[in-house]
Amino acid sequence: MTSPSDTPVLDTLAAMTMDSVERCGLPMDTFLLTRIAALVAVDAPPMSYLAHIGAAADGSDLTAEQLQDVLVAIAPIVGTARVMSAAAHIAEALGLAIAVAESDMTPGS
Template sequence: MSTTSETPVLDTLAAMTVDSLERCGLAPDMLILTRIAALAVSDAPPISYLAHIDPGLRAGLTADQLQDVLVAIAPIVGTARVMTAAGNIAAALGVAIAVAVADAEIEAEAQG
């Protein structure tokens, strides 16, 4: 395999995401909600949800909207998948908060 990058997998995923966004006509909030539903259906790990936290915040999504998506898909995908998704979303949020706190502490130390 020939590559000029040290992160070919991440680069490929980023390129796929950009291509998807360019070809999709959904509003940003609907796009993220659709992806959250797809992640729940595919039993995705927390890291997959983590990748959607910042775009979700920028799209103005709320916790209520995320819960509504899980409620909407529960009859189709089942309680086990929905409960796993809820736990994975919570884990992803925990990681995002920890990273934000660490970044704030580093910035505070650098300023004074």
Template sequence: MSTASETPVLDTLAAMTIDSMERCGLAPDMLMVARMAALAASDAPPISYAAHIELAIETGMTAEQLQDVLVAIAPIVGTARVMTAAGNISAALGIAIAVADAEMEDEG
């Protein structure tokens, strides 16, 4: 199978995300709460959080709300998953900052 894209995996994930968002009846902010909780519960790596950071910010999610999500799910998913999620979110923010810096350098 041949694709015209240089990033077929990322393109597929983006298409799945868009389809999911279009079919979901949740408000955008509630959708991001659910997605962040699911990422933490599934022990997602930093890159998975990085893929959602921009959208979370666009929907108005704050760092405090993200912390509240982790507090809310801690009794269900456990301390280890929540601590791992917090570290992975920090790493994802570092990725997002590095990408933004690189984009600014390219523009300037």
């Protein structure tokens, strides 16, 4: 049994994600693009995109153009409503990421 935590849900999600990364043979860019496509398919909230966009910025050469290409590629499958919803959620996630980064750079924060 593991020791209790103040964030058991986040800890579980992090462990599941790490297990997935370790077991998957895809290059990191492809892995992240695949996961983003899955987030679009399930109409995930902005926080889900934030977790993946942060990983993309930290550990891969993923570009905005590649992200757009994924949205274009999956639009005929998931539909325009899901793609537009995802675009809004991604934009919100990027705004959150920028706000966090700016607050980290602000003295006294």
